[in-house]
């Protein structure tokens with residue numbers, strides 16, 4: 001499935017000494033049964049007429065209706081918790097083992113699938129947070145608290161209202177205020193503290209080849225990471241079944257390439273190619 005240009009870019013990167021960085025989005029978890037955000041099956045829009053991700057996943061909405069926002073998130077958390085890593089996640093983990101210190105993974109996915117034993121990634125930067133954690137909505141500290149097991153053991157119906165007991169489990173242990181999911185909301189800005197803004201921009205500067213997989217490229221930091229890589233003479237391949245903002249940006253660039261394909265197949269093929277080379 002890898003075309004000549006992809007192999008050429010890979011070869012050059014392997015011959016060099018800069019980072020080979022993967023930047024992934026919801027498309028890489030599609031084969032694990034986790035709907036993408038902007039796809040028609042994105043689960044923020046199922047069964048609800050008005051609640052788009054852009055309206056529900058905001059600090060503004062949380063401030064007026066924390067219970068409702070938590071209810072959506074607890075449903076998503078339970079789906080992610082029950083999902084299994086797919087062969088693409090597993091291939092990424094093998095690629096890291098092959099590339100060692102030259103590998104970095106920047107992931108927009110909050111589903112926790114890069115942390116399972118079979119798909120574990122060490123050099124990982126989560127730029128949109130991590131649904132396995134909550135933190136104080138009042139920012140009383142930087143601490144992250146694991147989402148109580150109670151919410152993760154089985155898939156929670158989206159219709160079930162939060163009970164008093166459940167709400168008690170979502171209280172900040174330090175100050176007694178409500179917690180919030182540890183994710184970047186649509187009306188918030190990236191920062192280093194929670195979302196590795198400066199670190200990932202630095203990684204992009206040291207990247208010889210960035211392989212973007214399964215993202216629409218609709219958010220700001222991924223676009224900046226691609227631009228930063230290109231501006232430092234790095235190359236970028238965008239893997240996606242459909243053209244998107246990143247592939248549009250790369251079109252016609254000597255250092256850019258669009259590889260049409262699905263994440264799982266492409267990551268497995270990349271892993272295989274690197275294996276043949278090693």
Ligand code: APR
Nearest residue numbers: 025026027030036037038039108214215216217242262263
């Ligand atoms: N393989 C590869 N790509 C796929 C697959 C697949 N099997 N299925 C879908 N895709 C692609 C789609 O073509 C689309 O370009 O994955 C992309 C998913 O796009 P989004 O739903 O916008 O997800 P993502 O790019 O990760 O969203 C970025 O936006 O909503 C916020 O914080 C949220 O992290 C999320 C961010």
